[in-house]
Amino acid sequence: MDHFPIFLAVEGRRIVVSGGGETALAKLRILLKTTARITVLSGAPAPDLVKLADQGKITLIARAFGPGDALCAALVYAANDDAAEDARVARLARADGALVNIVDNLEDSAFITPAIVDRDPVTIAIGTEGAAPVLARAIKADLEERLPVSLGLAARVGKAFRKAAEALPMGRKRRDFWADYYFNAAPKVVETQGAAGLDAALSELLAKHLADAPTEGRVDLVGAGPGDPELLTLKARRLLDRADVVIHDRLVSPGILELARREAILIDAGKEGFGPSMTQAQICALMVDHGKRGAHVVRLKGGDPAIFSRLDEEIEALEAAGIAWSIVPGITAASAAAAGIGQALTKRGRNASLRIVTGHDMKGFAEQDWRGLARPGTVAAIYMGARGARFIQGRLMMHGADPATPVTAVENASRPDMRSIATTLGQLAATLEAEVLTGPVILLYGLCPRTAEAALPLPHPTSLADRKEEFA
Template sequence: MKHFPIFVRLEGRRVVLSGGGEAALAKLRLLLKTEAHLTVFAPTPAPEIEGWAAEGRLRLVRRAMEPGDATCAVLFYAADEDDLEDARTSALARADGAMVNIVDNLEDSAFITPAIVDRDPVTVAIGTEGAAPVLARAIKADLEARLPATLGTLARLGKAFRRAADVLPMGRKRRDFWADYYFGAGPRALQDGGEAGVKDALQDLLEKHENVAEREGHVAFVGAGPGDPELLTLKARKALDSADVVIHDRLVTPEILELARREAILIDAGKEGFGPSMSQNEINALIVEHAQAGAQVVRLKGGDPTVFGRLDEEIDAVTVAGIAWHVVPGITAASASVAAIGQSLTKRGRNASVRLLTGHDMKGFADHDWRALSRPGEVAAVYMGKKSARFIQGRLIMHGADRATPVTLVENASRPDQRRIATTLDRLVRDMDDADLTGPALMLIGLAPRAVEVEDTKTKQEFA
C-alpha cells in the first residue's frame, strides 16, 4: 500500500487550487461539497468558477499563482493542464507547506483524490493508487446503487444522538444499540414517520437497551474454509463481523482474518503437527475464559470444524462451563482439493464411498482397514499426510494396492499459490520430496487431475 487512506478535516481550513479549465472544474465539484475555504488562482477562469465565486462559495483570484499564495493551506491542487505551470505552482505550494496533488501526475503528487460515494456524513472513498480508474468508477457505481439515499439522514440523526447514547457502557451493549438503530429501528422509523419519527425511535430504543442485561458470552465454532475468502459462508462472515474475540488456528489465512471486526482481539492458537503448538487443554481454557467474561467468541478453524478439528473436545469444554455455542460449517480441504483437479470424490461405477483420513493420527492409521482401501477404484482424502506419506505408501502396497494407483497432492488448495502434483503410489514419496511442499497439503488417493494423464509409472506434474 503506497497510499494510506485517511479522511482529512477541512472544516474551516484553507484549500488552494491553481487552474481554471476542465481539470479544475472536476476537482472543485468535489471540494465544494466540503466546508473548506476554497481559493482559486486562474487568469482566465471557466464561467462556472466565476459563478461559484459570485455566489460566495469560493474566492477567485484572477492571476497566476505567486509565492506565499498557499500559506496556511492544508491541500493544494495543481490543475493548470500545463506540465511546466503545474510544476511551478506545485513547487510554490510545497514551499508554503501544503500537501500537493497534481492532476494526472501520480508520481509527483503527495496525495490522491479517490472516487467518492457521498451519503453525507457517510462517505465511501475508493482508490486504486492510479492503477485502475475504470475499476474504481465501476465500484463506485455499484455502491451508489446499493447504498440507500436515506443512509446519510440516519447517520446525521444518529451522530446528534451519540452523547445521549453514551449512558450505555462502552463495548458490546453500546454496539448492540447502534446496530439495532441502523439496521432495524432507524430505517423503519424514517419510512413511517420521517426525521421526527427517527428521533422518537432513538429515545425509545435507548430506554430499551438501558433496561436490557448485558449479553452473555457465546462461542461460534466457525469454518474458515480452505483459504479463499470468497469461499466463506455468509454465516461465517456475519460471525466474524460481530466477534469480540477470534481464536484462530494456523491454517486461517491473513485475508480471512482481515474480515474480522477491527476492534476484535485476534489470538493465534495454532496447532502444528509434530511441532511446537498450543495444547488442546490450553485452547479449551482460552475459549472458556473469554466467553465467561461476556465476549462473543469465534473459534475460527481452517476448513470445516467438524472434520479433524477436535470440535467435540472444545464443545465439551464450553458445555461444562455452561456457555452457549453454535457451529458454522465451512468448505473442507477435501472438497476444495478435488475441485482443484476437476474431479469428484464419488463417481457412479467407480466408488460409492470415500474415506477421510488424517495422517497426524498414526495410531488410527495402524488400525485402519487398509485391505479395503487397496482395492481398485477406492478413493481416500488424507489430511496432514506429508510426514506419514511413506507409512501410507507402505501399508497400501503391503495390502495389494496397484503401484500405478494415481495419487494427487494439492498444496494450498483454493489459494493463489495453489499447486497440484500428480503422481502414483509407487513414486509418491520421491515426488513429494522433489516438490518440497511447504504449505498445507491434502493427499487424494485414487484420483488424478482431469487435465493430467498418468501413463504407467511415469509422473507428470502440473502447477496451478
C-alpha cells in the first residue's frame, strides 16, 4: 500500500483550496462536512463560491494563491483546472510546510481524498490509490444502502456514554456490551422511541451487563486452510473477528492473520520440522492461561486441525482445565495441492482410496506401511515429506514401488506463489535436491499434473512377485 490511511484531526484548523470552478466546488462538498476553517483563493470565483462565503461557510479571498497563504494550514488543495497553476500553488504550499493534494494528479500529491460514507461520527473512507475511482464509488453506493441513517445518531449517543461503559472490564465483556447496543438495542429504540429513548436504553443495558456473570473463556481450534485467505471458512472468518487471542502456526499466511481484530493478541506458536519450535506443552499452557482469564482464544492451525496437528493433546489440556472448546474444520493441503495440479484425489479405475501420511514425526523420518504404499495404483498425500524425499524414495522402491510412478511436489499450495514440480519416484530425491524449496511442500504420490499426465508412463500393474528379478 502506497498511501497509509489515517483520520486527520481538522477541528478548528485551516484547510486551503486554490481554485474557483467546479473542481474546487466538488472538493468543498466533502470539506464542508468537517469542522475545519476553510479558505478559498480564486481570482475568478464561481457564483456558488460567493454564495458559500456570504453564508459564512468559507472565507473567500478574491485573488490567486500566493506565498504564505498555506502557513499553519493542515491541508491544501490545488484545484485550478490548470496544470501549470496547480504546480505553482503546490510548490508555494510545500514551502509553507503544508500537505498538498493536486486534484487528478496522484503522482505529485502528498495525500489523496477517499470516497466517504458519512454517518457522523461513523465515517468510512474508501480508497483505491487512484487506480479505480469507479470501483470506489460503487463500494460507497453499496455501503450507503446497507448502513441506516440512524447509525450516526446511535453512535453520537454512544460516544457520550463511553465513560460510563468503562465500569465494564476491558476486552470481551465491554465489546459484548457495545455489540448488544449497536446491533440490538439501538435499532429497536430508534424505531419505536426515537433519539429520546437512547440514553435510558444505554443505562438499562449497562446495568444488565454489569449484573451478568463474568465471561467464561473458550478456545476454538480453527483450520486456517492451505494459505489462500479466500479458502477460509465463513465460520473461521467470524471467529477470527471475535477472538481476543490468536495462537497461530508458522504456516498460517499473513493474509489470514490480517483478518484478526486489530486489538487481538497474536502469538506465533510456529513449529518447523527438524528446526526450532515452541513445544506442545508451551502451546497448551498458553491456551489454558488465556482461556482461564476469560479470553476468547482462536488456536489457528494451518490446513485442517484434525490432520497432523496434535489436536488431541490440545483438547486433552483444555478438558483437564475445564475450558470449553470447539473444532472448526479447514481445507487440508492435499485437497488444495490436487486442485492446483488439476487432479482428483480419487478416480474410478485408478484408485478407490487415498492414503494420508507424514514424512516425519517427533522421532524423525516416519515409518509407514511401505508395502501397502508401494502397491500399483496407490495414491498418497505425503505431508512434510520434502526433507525426507530420499528416505521415502528408498523405502518405497525397496518394497517394490515402480520407479516410474509419478510424484508431484506442490509448494505453497493455493497461494499466489504456488508451484508444482512433476517427477517420478526414481528421480524424486535428485529433483527436489536441485530445487530451492522455501515454502511448505506436499508430495502427491501417484499423481502428476493433468497437462503432463499423458506424457508420463503409468506404473505397470504387476505384483512384486512378478518383478522379483528387478530386485535380485
